[in-house]
Amino acid sequence: xxxxxxxxxxxxxxTGQSMTLLCAQDMNHEYMYWxxxxxxxxxxxxxxxxxxxxxxxxxxxDGYNVSRLKKQNFLLGLESAAPSQTSVxxxxxxxxxxxxxxxxxxxxRLSIL
Amino acid sequence: xxxxxxxEDQVNVAEGNPLxxxxxxxxxxxxxxxxxxxYPNRGLQFLLKYITGDNLVKGSYGFEAEFxxxxxxxxxxxxxxxxxxxxxxxxxxxxxxxxNNLFFGTGTRLTVIP
Numbered sequence: 001x002x003x004x005x006x007x008x009x010x011x012x013x014x015t016g017q018s019m020t021l022l023c024a025q026d027m028n029h030e031y032m033y034w035x036x037x038x039x040x041x042x043x044x045x046x047x048x049x050x051x052x053x054x055x056x057x058x059x060x061x062d063g064y065n066v067s068r069l070k071k072q073n074f075l076l077g078l079e080s081a082a083p084s085q086t087s088v089x090x091x092x093x094x095x096x097x098x099x100x101x102x103x104x105x106x107x108x109r110l111s112i113l
Numbered sequence: 114x115x116x117x118x119x120x121e122d123q124v125n126v127a128e129g130n131p132l133x134x135x136x137x138x139x140x141x142x143x144x145x146x147x148x149x150x151x152y153p154n155r156g157l158q159f160l161l162k163y164i165t166g167d168n169l170v171k172g173s174y175g176f177e178a179e180f181x182x183x184x185x186x187x188x189x190x191x192x193x194x195x196x197x198x199x200x201x202x203x204x205x206x207x208x209x210x211x212x213n214n215l216f217f218g219t220g221t222r223l224t225v226i227p
């Protein structure tokens with residue numbers, strides 16, 4: 001009964017390095033989302049996907065890329081990390097977009113030095 | 114533009130007293146409204162939602178919320194607070210048409226004092 005699983009849980013990067021965050025869900029959900037959470041700013045949507053093979057930009061997409069090659073996985077990439085990307089990243093999924101609640105992973109804490 | 118306001122960053126309440134966490138929203142058309150709770154080092158957990166119908170909705174852990182269309186509010190309530198209710202609470206809104214994502218408030222930290 002895993003739900004939404006994010007890996008890794010913690011990571012420290014140097015400015016300019018790249019990395020990929022992995023999100024996996026086992027609920028057969030169509031929609032998946034990546035958010036970042038910063039103090040005093042709530043959650044802001046980075047990118048989302050409405051199904052396998054699709055992606056779309058959210059509120060703060062710059063500096064990030066995503067891919068959804070398989071329905072159960074949603075990857076978030078940082079090509080050249082910047083200190084402004086230090087944050088807690090959350091992945092979520094939902095059955096569809098309208099009245100269904102989103103199910104969240106426990107987050108990835110990312111620090112960019 | 115869609116937006117959610119949680120006017121209180123912090124709410125303190127004594128154990129056993131009723132609690133209210135406030136939320137107001139701005140959305141085009143009719144809204145879907147949600148409350149989530151976040152415990153330390155965890156992701157958000159769904160508490161309850163308003164879709165349509167009765168303005169008072171009941172959710173997990175004894176929480177309820179009242180939808181008020183004229184005041185564009187969706188306040189979270191609980192009749193008797195527990196110390197274990199201490200957490201960060203987020204209100205979120207999605208318009209019924211035209212958007213695939215949720216818009217979150219900035220969160221309210223609830224502390225229940227023993």
